[in-house]
Amino acid sequence: MDKGLLIVLSGPSGVGKGTVCTALRKRKPELIYSISATTRRPRDGEVDGVNYFFKEKEQFLTMIQNNELLEWAEYVGNYYGTPIQFVEDTINAGDDIILEIDVQGALKVKETFPEAVYIFLVPPSIDELKNRIEGRGTETADIIKHRLSMAQEEIELLKHYDYAVVNDKIENACSKIESIIVAEHCKRFRFIENKTKEEV
Numbered sequence: 739m740d741k742g743l744l745i746v747l748s749g750p751s752g753v754g755k756g757t758v759c760t761a762l763r764k765r766k767p768e769l770i771y772s773i774s775a776t777t778r779r780p781r782d783g784e785v786d787g788v789n790y791f792f793k794e795k796e797q798f799l800t801m802i803q804n805n806e807l808l809e810w811a812e813y814v815g816n817y818y819g820t821p822i823q824f825v826e827d828t829i830n831a832g833d834d835i836i837l838e839i840d841v842q843g844a845l846k847v848k849e850t851f852p853e854a855v856y857i858f859l860v861p862p863s864i865d866e867l868k869n870r871i872e873g874r875g876t877e878t879a880d881i882i883k884h885r886l887s888m889a890q891e892e893i894e895l896l897k898h899y900d901y902a903v904v905n906d907k908i909e910n911a912c913s914k915i916e917s918i919i920v921a922e923h924c925k926r927f928r929f930i931e932n933k934t935k936e937e938v
């Protein structure tokens with residue numbers, strides 16, 4: 739059986755990764771979402787096991803020690819990491835999975851899965867990014883300032899990604915990501931066809 743696609747979606751805080759992923763999953767219910775572990779406190783409305791697996795620092799460090807994480811990173815004072823077993827099981831079952839992770843984590847995943855599809859979600863402008871993260875109203879002014887300063891550094895790492903998608907309108911961004919997924923499946927299908935011809 740062909741393996742599923744591993745899709746990595748990154749982008750600065752407030753660009754709309756969560757919003758675009760939710761919309762994408764409505765349009766493509768077969769796309770599996772990787773739920774990360776984090777030591778960040780839940781925001782209002784966030785549910786353990788749905789948005790994140792919320793952990794205490796000790797529990798998170800144990801996950802690292804037990805090699806339960808594909809990658810992990812510290813971002814603005816909290817730990818975030820991707821449980822590895824679920825990712826491996828999903829792609830081995832032939833299903834596509836999307837990881838919504840920061841750039842440090844994405845670069846680590848690239849060491850293990852260079853063949854994954856790396857997509858960077860870009861804001862239409864820095865002013866609009868600021869409006870969105872402030873408008874969400876989930877972080878203090880200090881944290882917002884820190885996250886916006888991280889955004890500048892993160893955008894410089896765009897060159898390590900296969901695709902940049904501007905999140906101007908949610909539906910546009912979703913359509914572009916859907917097209918990328920279709921194209922990547924076609925590429926792999928061609929690769930398998932060529933390999934079969936060579937082997938014959």
Ligand SMILES: Nc1nc2c(ncn2[C@@H]2O[C@H](COP(=O)(O)OP(=O)(O)O)[C@@H](O)[C@H]2O)c(=O)[nH]1
Pocket residue numbers: 748749750751752755756774775778809810811813818819820838839840841842843844
């Ligand atoms: N490396 C890594 N980053 C993650 C993971 N899960 C979430 N993140 C990233 O951590 C950063 C902060 O996430 P969060 O606190 O939910 O804020 P938000 O992106 O502004 O909604 C974002 O860049 C997320 O993409 C993960 O498992 N690993």
Ligand SMILES: Nc1ncnc2c1ncn2[C@@H]1O[C@H](COP(=O)(O)OP(=O)(O)O)[C@@H](O)[C@H]1O
Pocket residue numbers: 749750751752753754755756757758870871873874905906907908
């Ligand atoms: N294309 C868009 N146009 C306008 N607002 C958006 C768009 N995408 C997301 N938003 C808003 O921006 C804020 C941040 O989005 P969110 O998905 O939480 O970002 P992230 O997960 O990247 O931190 C939210 O209030 C969301 O409703």
